Structure formats: C-alpha cells, structure tokens
Amino acid sequence: MINFTEEQLERYSRHIILKDFGVEGQVKIMNAKTLIIGVGGLGSPAALYLAAAGMGTIGIVDSDIVELSNLQRQVIHFTKDLNTHKVTSAAEKMLALNPDVTVKTHHVFISADNIRQIIQKYDFVIDGTDSFAAKFLINDACVMEGIPYSHGGILRFNGQTMTVMPGESACLRCVFEEPPPADAVPTCAQAGVLGAIAGMLGTIQTAEALKFLAGTGKLLTNSILFFDLLSMEFIKHTIERDRECALCGDEPTIHELIDEQQIVCELKTI
C-alpha cells in the first residue's frame, strides 16, 4: 500500500475521486509497469498519458532518432529534439510532466533475440510499432510470456486496435494468421496518415493499459475496434479465439520467435 503524499493526492485527485477507479486503481497503477514499444505516433500519447497518470514504471523501446517528418504526429518530440534518440527525447518530456514516475529507456531495435528479455519485466505492453513484422513479433513474445498487450495500427484515416489476454482471448495470429510476404505490399505511394489519428489510437491503447492494471471495466478483448475518421464511424468486430491458431491454439506449431522479413517500402511518386 502506498501512502500518498499531499502532492500525489492533489496530482491524482481526478483519478482518486473517479468511481470505478479511485484510490485502489491509483495505487495499482503506481505499483505497475508498462512497456511501450515504439515512441512514435502511437507511443507518444501513450507515454505522455501514462506518465501523467502516475504509472509506476514506464519502459520505452525505440532505436530511431527524431526526424522532421515525425513531428506531424509524434507529439512527444519537439523541433529542438531533431536528430536525438527518440527514447531520450521522450523520457525527458515524461519526467518533466511527472517526476513521480520511473522511465526506463531501451535504445534497441526489438528482435527475436532480445524481446522476451525486455518484456518480461513488465505487466502490460503497448504496441506502437509500424511494421507487420514487429507486430507479429510482439504478439508472439507476449503470448509466450503470458503478458497482456494492446495491438494498434493506423493508416491514412483509419485506426484499429485489439487487446490480447494471452491464453484467454484471441491473439493477432487467431485473426490475421501471419504477416504478408515481403513482396505482397508493392507500393506505399498512396499511404500517409492524419496526425490526429495517432493520438486517438494511442490514447485508446493507454486507456486499455490503465483499465487492465487498475482492474476496472471490460477490455477490448475478442474484438477489434476499427474506425474511419472520414465518416467518423467506429465499428467493433467481434472475433473469437481460433482453436487452430498456430500460436495459441490447441496444437501450436510456433514454439520459437523468428524475425519476419521486414517490408522495405519505397516511396514512389505518381
């Protein structure tokens, strides 16, 4: 049990007075550890809101540096941070927002060799990555380690997210089986993303982390939330665990992590 200081009582007062969250929920998140993989579009709002909420420990993983084209949506990074490590830039803002939290930075590129070791220390994982390969790697590692996580993806004006409770609810492979072959996504010419959608999705993922860790509400499990900003339609697709899932089914065939081939995307102009 944490004895709140006066400052904490005031800082977290809107959580503490919140029905279905309260002192208990706040204490739980202050004792919890969440890992954010990728401090980009999705990871930026996640990192800020988790820090603001007083999450005990927040781990951030990213091997990139801040580039100018990131700033349109990766709101934790500022113009002054250009060319610095994303994890360093993010940690600085998180601690400035709330010195009460512990931030652990992992300046690495996640791979089959290191991911299990990194995620083991955390209670919940937020996927803020931008490739099919990384998403399947996170799914597989979290299912193998039994760590709940939030899947998230954005593209153009669309977002989708699902929460995975390993062994209990559908995993990414139950739904999407495997990443597309590297040559299956031939062009990226028409892609792009509305910056604000990253904020919308990253905060939904963060809410799932806070709900899970505080033990409140119903998680976005066995369903995928899809939204389209152009029509402002939110659709919840109900899904179920696949007993034939190669990872979490009755007779799994995947027992080890592998690094799927990354799709390298050429920026073509039309």
Add this chain to the structure above:
Amino acid sequence: MRVKINGEDYLTEKETITLIELLKVRGLKRLETVSVQLNGRLVKRKNFPTTIVKENDDVDYILMMSGGIFEKEK
C-alpha cells in the same frame, strides 16, 4: 442472391460465389492482410478459394494495419 458484407447488403446475380471471388469483386487486393469471418466463424486464408458463400450469409472482413505508415522517412 443477397449477402451481408460488413453489415451492408450486397446483391449479386450469382447463386453462389467463392469467398475469394467475393472479396475481389469488393475490390480487396491485399488478401494477405485480410481476416474474414463467415457467419461469425474465422475462415483460414488458404480456404478462401474453396469456401462458398450462399444466400443470406454474413461476411465480415478486417484488413490488418501495420501501424505507423508505409512511408520511408529517410
């Protein structure tokens, strides 16, 4: 016949259609990233060509989004 695709009615003159044909008619090109449920049950991708969609069937599909963006930021 009439089928439901993602909650909307879809009419076709055919009496039956394979799932893969239906997805293609709907303009889906990246079938490697699609997940389909037929009447609430997941259909494995390898079974798309042999799965028959019939009158009043309910087809629900989701495309996987890879996160960030397909844009080379270098």
